[in-house]
Amino acid sequence: MSEEQSWRLVEEGRTRGLDGAEGGTIVRDEEHPAGLRLTLEEDPARSFYALTCGVAGWLVHSRFFGSEAEVLAAWDEMQPALLELVRQLPAAGAKALDPATREAGAKLGAFIARYP
Numbered sequence: 001m002s003e004e005q006s007w008r009l010v011e012e013g014r015t016r017g018l019d020g021a022e023g024g025t026i027v028r029d030e031e032h033p034a035g036l037r038l039t040l041e042e043d044p045a046r047s048f049y050a051l052t053c054g055v056a057g058w059l060v061h062s063r064f065f066g067s068e069a070e071v072l073a074a075w076d077e078m079q080p081a082l083l084e085l086v087r088q089l090p091a092a093g094a095k096a097l098d099p100a101t102r103e104a105g106a107k108l109g110a111f112i113a114r115y116p
Contacts, residue, residue: 007032007079010039022050022062028075034086038078040071053078053115055086059108063115078115085111 010029020026024041031037035056042049049071052062065071088107090100 024048024050036082036086053082058089061112
């Protein structure tokens with residue numbers, strides 16, 4: 001099984017329908033064993049879509065969209081990008097004053113700039 005196929009539903013799909021952190025309803029929520037999570041929220045009444053990604057111990061980042069087509073395209077683009085990002089981060093996690101943590105910070109910043 002490839003890494004891209006390792007994404008699975010968070011809590012076996014039980015998070016769908018719950019309120020999300022950005023004020024919408026969770027409609028899609030997946031995680032990857034590498035410590036990644038991608039959550040899609042929507043509120044059609046407000047034409048609101050939020051996509052929140054997480055890299056355990058490193059990053060939580062939300063993006064906002066005005067259409068379902070835009071957010072679904074972003075989902076498909078971000079899954080492999082998150083896998084690439086986590087490969088570049090120290091496996092031991094962030095440690096103060098560690099040069100590897102400083103380098104990781106630059107990589108995280110570049111990721112956020114790429115996906116504002």
